[in-house]
Amino acid sequence: MHIARYDRSPMAKAPILTPQAEDFPRWYQDVLAKAELADNGPVRGTMVIRPYGYGLWERMQAEMDARIKACGAENVYMPLFIPESYLRKEAEHVEGFSPELAVVTHAGGKELEEPVVVRPTSETVFGEFMAKWVQSYRDLPLLLNQWANVVRWELRPRVFLRTTEFLWQEGHTAHATRQDGAAYAHRILIEAYRDFMVDVLAMPVLVGVKTRRERFAGAINTMACEAMMGDGKALQMGTSHELGQNFAKAFDIDYLDDAGQRQLCWTTSWGTSTRMLGGLIMCHGDDGGLRVPPRLAHVQVVVLLVRDEDGAGETAQRLVDELLAAGVRARLDAHTAASFGRRATDWELKGVPVRVEVGPRDLKAGQVTLVRRDDGSKVAVAVETTAAAVADALQAAQANLLALATARRDERTETVATVEEAAEVAQRGFARIRWSALGEEGESALAAKAITVRCLQHPDGSVPSELTEDVEAVVARAY
RNA sequence: CGGGGAGUGGCGCAGCCAGGUAGCGCACCUGCUUUGGGAGCAGGCGGUCGGGAGUUCGAAUCUCCCCUCCCCGACCA
Numbered sequence: 001m002h003i004a005r006y007d008r009s010p011m012a013k014a015p016i017l018t019p020q021a022e023d024f025p026r027w028y029q030d031v032l033a034k035a036e037l038a039d040n041g042p043v044r045g046t047m048v049i050r051p052y053g054y055g056l057w058e059r060m061q062a063e064m065d066a067r068i069k070a071c072g073a074e075n076v077y078m079p080l081f082i083p084e085s086y087l088r089k090e091a092e093h094v095e096g097f098s099p100e101l102a103v104v105t106h107a108g109g110k111e112l113e114e115p116v117v118v119r120p121t122s123e124t125v126f127g128e129f130m131a132k133w134v135q136s137y138r139d140l141p142l143l144l145n146q147w148a149n150v151v152r153w154e155l156r157p158r159v160f161l162r163t164t165e166f167l168w169q170e171g172h173t174a175h176a177t178r179q180d181g182a183a184y185a186h187r188i189l190i191e192a193y194r195d196f197m198v199d200v201l202a203m204p205v206l207v208g209v210k211t212r213r214e215r216f217a218g219a220i221n222t223m224a225c226e227a228m229m230g231d232g233k234a235l236q237m238g239t240s241h242e243l244g245q246n247f248a249k250a251f252d253i254d255y256l257d258d259a260g261q262r263q264l265c266w267t268t269s270w271g272t273s274t275r276m277l278g279g280l281i282m283c284h285g286d287d288g289g290l291r292v293p294p295r296l297a298h299v300q301v302v303v304l305l306v307r308d309e310d311g312a313g314e315t316a317q318r319l320v321d322e323l324l325a326a327g328v329r330a331r332l333d334a335h336t337a338a339s340f341g342r343r344a345t346d347w348e349l350k351g352v353p354v355r356v357e358v359g360p361r362d363l364k365a366g367q368v369t370l371v372r373r374d375d376g377s378k379v380a381v382a383v384e385t386t387a388a389a390v391a392d393a394l395q396a397a398q399a400n401l402l403a404l405a406t407a408r409r410d411e412r413t414e415t416v417a418t419v420e421e422a423a424e425v426a427q428r429g430f431a432r433i434r435w436s437a438l439g440e441e442g443e444s445a446l447a448a449k450a451i452t453v454r455c456l457q458h459p460d461g462s463v464p465s466e467l468t469e470d471v472e473a474v475v476a477r478a479y
Numbered sequence: 480c481g482g483g484g485a486g487u488g489g490c491g492c493a494g495c496c497a498g499g500u501a502g503c504g505c506a507c508c509u510g511c512u513u514u515g516g517g518a519g520c521a522g523g524c525g526g527u528c529g530g531g532a533g534u535u536c537g538a539a540u541c542u543c544c545c546c547u548c549c550c551c552g553a554c555c556a
Binding site for chain 1: 490513514515516517518548552553554555556
C-alpha cells in the first residue's frame with residue numbers, strides 16, 4: 001500500500017477558483033457557482049438553492065430535526081402571513097423588525113383593510129396560539145418547532161449568509177417558570193445546536209450570551225453559537241432566546257397553577273438557518289473548493305469509473321452497491337464521455353469526502369485508488385477491502401476537518417487586556433477580553449471599527465448565567 | 480442614505496477616446512480522435528450592445544434624460 005499526495009503545482013494552470021488569500025469574498029462566490037450550490041434569485045436578495053446545495057440543507061434538517069425532537073419539541077406549521085397588528089403587540093419586537101418587514105397592502109385586486117406582514121419570524125403567531133392552547137400547568141412546558149421560510153428585507157444581501165428570504169427552523173416554547181425556560185433555551189443551544197455543529201458540521205463553535213446591544217428584539221437574554229471562518233471573521237450559526245414574560249404579557253399566555261392561581265408563562269425561541277450553509281463553506285472550504293464533512297455529506301463517496309475497460313464498469317457498480325448496502329451514501333460516476341481530470345476536479349469542487357477511482361490499471365493489480373478530499377491523500381487498496389477502507393477514511397476525514405478548524409480558531413484567538421489590543425487582534429481573528437475591561441463603552445468604540453462582541457463566556461467556554469468578574473467578551477469582525 | 484465603479488450572447492470581457500458589416504475566452508450543440516488530474520481538432524447555435532430621445536447618410540461608439548446593478552460606511556439567523 002503506497003501513500004501519495006496530489007500535487008497541485010502552482011505554476012501548472014490558472015486556478016479554478018479565485019484563491020482565498022487573494023480575495024476571500026470572490027472565492028466564496030466562485031465556490032457557490034462551481035460547486036453548483038446556489039444562484040442569485042431574480043429579486044435582489046433572494047437565492048435559488050440548487051440540488052447539490054439543497055441536498056446539504058436536507059441533511060442539516062434531518063440531523064437538526066432529530067436533535068430537536070430528542071429535546072422534546074414537536075413540529076407544527078404556522079402561516080406565512082401575519083396581521084400587522086400582531087407585530088405591534090410587543091414594543092421592542094416591532095421596533096427591531098420594522099425596517100426589514102415586507103408588507104402586503106394589496107391582494108385580491110384591492111387594498112387590504114389591514115396590511116399583512118410576511119413573517120420575519122413567528123414569535124407573535126406562536127404567542128397568539130400558545131395563549132389558546134395553554135390553560136393549565138399540566139399543559140406546560142409546551143415545546144414547538146417549525147421549519148419554514150422567513151423574509152427580512154436586506155440591504156446588503158449575500159447568498160446563504162444574509163438573504164432577504166431564507167429557510168430555517170424556529171422553536172417556540174412556553175414554561176411555568178423562568179428557570180425552566182432558561183434551562184430549556186440553554187439545553188437547545190448545547191444539545192441540539194452545538195452538538196450538531198461540532199459533531200456533524202465539524203465546526204468548533206463557541207457558545208455564550210449576547211450583550212444587550214446584540215440581543216434579539218424582545219428577548220431578556222440571547223445565547224448564540226459563533227464560528228470562525230477561514231478568513232478569521234465570525235459567523236453567528238444559531239441563537240437561542242429567553243423571552244421572559246414579554247410575549248406572554250403581549251399575548252396573554254397564562255395558566256392556572258396547582259393552587260388555582262393565574263400565572264404568566266415564560267417563553268423561549270431559538271433558530272438556525274440556511275446561513276449554516278455559508279458557514280460550512282467558509283469554515284472548511286479551501287482553494288480546491290468545498291470540503292464537506294462526511295457525517296453531513298449527502299454524497300459521501302463517489303466511485304469514479306476511469307475508463308470502462310476490462311470489466312472496470314461492473315466492478316465500479318458492484319462497489320457502489322456494496323457501499324450502499326453498508327449504509328454509505330455512495331454515488332457512481334460512470335460518465336466516461338468526460339475526461340478523468342475534469343470529473344475528479346468537479347467532485348473536489350463539490351467537496352465529496354472520499355473518491356474511489358476504478359480503472360483497468362489498478363484492477364490488474366486487484367486494487368482501486370482511494371482519495372480523501374480533506375487532506376488530498378491517495379491510497380491504493382485491495383478491491384475486496386474497499387468498503388472497510390472507505391469507512392475508515394470517512395471517520396478520519398470527519399475528525400481531521402474538526403481538528404483543522406479548531407487549530408485555526410485557536411491560532412487566531414488571543415487574550416488581550418485593552419480595547420486597543422482587541423481592535424488590533426480582531427483584524428485577523430478573535431480577541432478575548434474581560435467584559436469588565438471592555439464594557440458597553442468599549443463595545444461602542446469597537447463598533448465604530450466594525451468590530452462586535454460576538455458573545456460573552458467564561459474562560460472555560462461555558463455560558464455565563466450572570467456576569468461574574470471572570471466573564472470574557474469574544475470580539476471579532478463578523479459576517 | 481453618503482462616497483467610488485459598471486451596464487455588450489448563459490458567465491467573464493474587448494470594442495467607445497479618433498462613428499462605417501458586433502468580436503474574443505469559457506460554456507453549449509454536432510462529428511472524429513481521446514480518457515489514471517481541468518482533453519484536442521474541425522464545424523456550429525446564440526446578442527434589437529440597460530431604456531428613451533437627439534445629432535448624423537450611418538450610433539455599441541457622440542449629446543441629453545431615465546433605469547438598474549456592483550463595491551465601501553449605520554441594522555440582522
